[in-house]
Amino acid sequence: MIKEERQRLIIEKLNRDQKINLLELSQLLNVSYDSIRRDVIELEDKGLLKKVHGGAVANTYLSFKNPQNYGADQQEVVTLIRKVQKLFDNHKTILMDGGTTNFHIAEQLPRNLEMTVITNSLPLAAVLNEYPKIETILLGGTYHKRYQITIGNQVMKQLEHIRVDLYLMGFNGLHPEVGVTLRHYEESVLKQKMAQAAKKVAICAITEKLHNVETYKVCDLQDIDILVTSLKPSDIELNGFRQLGVELL
Amino acid sequence: MIKEERQRLIIEKLNRDQKINLLELSQLLNVSYDSIRRDVIELEDKGLLKKVHGGAVANTYLSFKNPQNYGADQQEVVTLIRKVQKLFDNHKTILMDGGTTNFHIAEQLPRNLEMTVITNSLPLAAVLNEYPKIETILLGGTYHKRYQITIGNQVMKQLEHIRVDLYLMGFNGLHPEVGVTLRHYEESVLKQKMAQAAKKVAICAITEKLHNVETYKVCDLQDIDILVTSLKPSDIELNGFRQLGVELL
DNA sequence: TATTATTTTGCAAAAAAATGCAAAAAAAAG
DNA sequence: CTTTTTTTTGCATTTTTTTGCAAAATAATA
Known part of the structure; x- marks a missing residue:
């Protein structure tokens, strides 16, 4: 057989x-x-x-997570998640903000990963709850109902006292010349601060977001240490993204 | 199996x-x-x-959403909630911690209440999300998986910069001589701090918790400004609770 | 208070998972 | 059709997880 x-x-x-x-x-x-x-x-x-x-x-067994509709690019998301998992290591401290990509990643981590995750996303905290050996620290602040994250001055202040190994940044657009962009101003400011609190910054991009540009700029491409995509590093789509200091996965 | x-x-x-x-x-x-x-x-x-x-x-957070599951003291909980609602006013800022009682209260607030709630409870934040005019501020800290609240030093620090009109304190035991008591040490310390951040402290007690004593003391009965019960203020059960400065509802 | 039931804790046996290795099978290359 | 390379498979060993047990601690009840 x-x-x-x-x-x-x-x-x-x-x-x-x-x-x-x-x-x-x-x-x-x-x-x-x-x-x-x-x-x-x-x-x-x-x-x-x-x-x-x-x-x-079954994936949905005993779980309140509604069956994910990854939609058309399910396969791409799965590939991405598999790659990005290499960034997660035991005994690391990782900063993750909101967004669906980070949420999917958090859903698929190895069950016994032993690490600390700092986040401002409530759904993320809820998912991480399922992992017995992950310590979750929530950044407090004004609760943004729509995005289910905390924002504002208080979050910023807490970030000043934090230093993490890696920041997995969620975003809306990524362009070789413009850099990382977002649709919302407040979030873009917050993400700048988050980046400062991390030794390394990684972003995880589905192909759809490549070459996309939104209103508010977070940082330049050069400020990103690791870029994870589902493409091979040699892919044409990635022309322009191969820059000094940006590691392609 | x-x-x-x-x-x-x-x-x-x-x-x-x-x-x-x-x-x-x-x-x-x-x-x-x-x-x-x-x-x-x-x-x-x-x-x-x-x-x-x-x-x-069954988990009360979930089951209480189903009115059938209120169980024996359904009526008492309903009475309590109706009384405690008088403490909620437009344009107030209220501090609420975790616990099922506060959760039930939050579920039953008037639709268009316009106020600010500060909390360290994730389920509470989720419920308050449903109210369009309530601003929610989440206190950040280490996430306690079992109780779904944030605890620890970071929460304490944030509380130092906060001053609210009212603190609705959750608790495990209330005794006229011993005062307010809790089953967990860390929470009891946190609640002391929360009480300091509030102009007034209220607690909302189902009869079951009256005269009950748990391991860790939060404060004396005198430190409580408002005590809400489902009983009439003249009830025998409340003997000993009628003290200077404690308003009975 | 004594008594009973339940929980907690540490421990050891059993079950299952991970790992490394070598033989077998299949695929690719010549 | 061989030979080489790669993949798959089964097996033995080590490591981890789960399980059941018993003693001690704690909580409920009479």
């Missing part, structure tokens, strides 16, 4: 039962436990299921 | 019965008492239920 067929059967069974048991499945399909386990790892990497001790469950 | 399957069955049974018994459940699922107990702890950490002695009940 070829791998693809096995994986198809796994997904089918998962859809029927909402859960699978590795041992049971290996006996049923008459292959070694390890093969099934490796299949499940692959399927998890593709974002098709969630691996748990002893088996796997 | 994998852990996730068990946990799902627990949640399902909980949704059906509104409460579960650990012993009963361990026999039903044929696993040790400890496993079930550990499952319940995990589920509580995820905010999916509330652990009680010998079992668990």
